[in-house]
Amino acid sequence: MSIRTFICAALAGGGLLASATAAAIDFDLGKIVSGVKQLKTAVIGPDQQEEHELGRIAAATLLGAAKPMSNRELQAYVGKVGLWVALQSERPDLPWRFAVLDDNSINAFAAPGGYVFVTRGLLARLHNEAELAGVLGHEISHVVLKHHLKALRREAGTQLLSDLGSDALAQKAGRASIPPELLNTVSAQAKTLYTRGLDKSDEYAADQLGVQLAGHAGYDPYGLLAVLQTLDSMDSNDGSLALLYQTHPRPADRLAQLDKLSEQLDAFGQQPTLEPRFVASASAAVTAKK
Amino acid sequence: MIRKLFWALLWLPLLAVAEPGYISDATDLRDGPYADAKTLQSLPAAAPVEILGRQGGWYQVQVGQQQGWVRMSSLRLRAPGAKAGVLDGGRAVATQTVATTGVRGFGKGELQNATPDVPAVDALEAAVVAEADARAFAGQAGLQARPDSGKGGSP
Structure with missing residues (x-):
């Protein structure tokens, strides 16, 4: 059933x-x-339960480095943009969770099972909702394509996963505590993954699908490309870009890859960027603490 | 005269936010945001332009006295030769991270030393967006999902 x-x-x-x-x-x-x-x-299968629990630990690891901003209206705004984009994906029914992290770095993260984070520093450099949709679309695509999940599974090996599976199933859907040994092991793997980065090919695939998801959601699909142009224009010695640059191909290379899509994307070219709503909902909230 | 003044005023808000751009590869300035639009002039690599706006994959730019459109991929927002970063295995590397963590935000070190915060993750459950709210939010702005959505295929 x-x-x-x-x-x-x-x-x-x-x-x-x-x-x-x-x-x-x-x-x-x-x-x-x-x-x-x-x-x-409660009725999700063991595979999805395992994905959810791995994601929960990976997300907890990221939240150990930066906390969500306390501005509820801002979080709700980003959450609605994110869910609307995620609903266009092949996995609309995942328990999607979006949050803005209160941090000056310029970055965004995904964790298995539907967790997506964007930093205040990145949000402060966006100009409109289509750019936000593009950034979230990239992260949503990592989840949809199971990039981090596959990488964590490769690291973890089968024994750990069977432990995790049986343990997670025993917990059912409860918010039960995670056994410390499991938390430490998976968290260490998540740290390695988030500091080393995914394969370049995974990043290019997430760019491509992310742009398409934003376009399918009705946004100007060039938002992500505009963000990459902004990043390309910044001084790469800017410390707030350090982790992003250590874990992703250069913005110019990502733009060159996306340029191959331009003929397809032109069909979406007239779609809105929704700059006024973004400025009203996000700009003030993130620039106040810049 | 009045008509000219009207058109001049119409451009004022755009000119006020105009930012500099540079042609990355030699390209044509066209009179519309289309590949088959009439060519107004050829622009050499590194030519400076003023960006007036963007429509889809095209920037509207001012070059001298002339306005027109160039492909987004033919334009960069920084001057040619500026920065470019130090390359390490094809990845750009930020080398100087002398600023304090608060200013530059978290990086590799902070992440490696992070203590997992499970309660913070579980607290996200309290702020879950309902699907109906996301759909209403999209509807308010006139966003329409494309009919081929949900397949993850090409548009």
Whole structure:
């Protein structure tokens, strides 16, 4: 039974239960919806559970270096842009989580299972929503194409993964604590991965799919290219770019790869950049602390 | 005269934000953002231009007294020869990281020394965006998903 079928069945069951008891008890849609959400998490298969738990540890590792900004409106704005772009992907049903990290570095990160982070430093250098959609599209693509997941699996080996799998399944969907040994092992691998970087080919693939996702979401697909031009114009000795440059091909090389797509992208060329909404929702929030 | 003044005023906001750009490879200045638009003049590599705006894969630029369009890929935002970075195995490397961590943000060292923060990850669950909210948010701005979305294929 697929997740969707299961949820439909659960919804139908919830509806019947509700109508049967509506006369006596207040009908609480919120409870049913939250119940269905839990079911959705609980019925995901062992592979996806493993992906989620590996991602949870990888994300925890990144959040050990920088915390999410406390501005809820800004987080909600970035979250909505991100989810809208992710909904155009092959994995719209993942539990997508987006956050702006309170840090001056210029960077963005993805972790398995649907975690996407962008730093305040990068957000402060963007000009419009299409550029943000392009950046998030690149990170979403890493998740969709399972780049970090495959790299972590390569590092981890089978024994660890079977431990993780059985442990994760035992936890079901609970937010149970992670065994310290597992946390340390996977976190160390995540650190290696995030400081060494993925294969160049993975970065180029994420650029390509990211641009397409932003275009499919209705944005000007050239947003990511505009961001890469901005990065290309910066002094590469700028310390805030250090980690990005250590882990990614040069912006000029990424632009050269994306140029091959230009004929396809021109079909999307008239789509909006939504600069006013970006300026109103994000610019002030990130430049205030610049 | 009035008409000329009107057109001049129309460009004011654009001129106010114009930023410099440089032609990376010799290209043509065209009278529209299309590959088959009329060529106004040929621009040599390294020619400086003022960027007036962008539409899709084309920049609108001012070259001397003439305005036109050039391909995005034919233009860079920095002068030729400026920086370029030190290369290490094909990757650009930022060599001088003398500034303090607060100014430059976290890098390799801070990440390697980071203590995983599991509660911070689990706290993200509280701020999850509902699919309906994301769809409404897109609708408010008139964003329309392309019919071939969700397949991850080429547009």
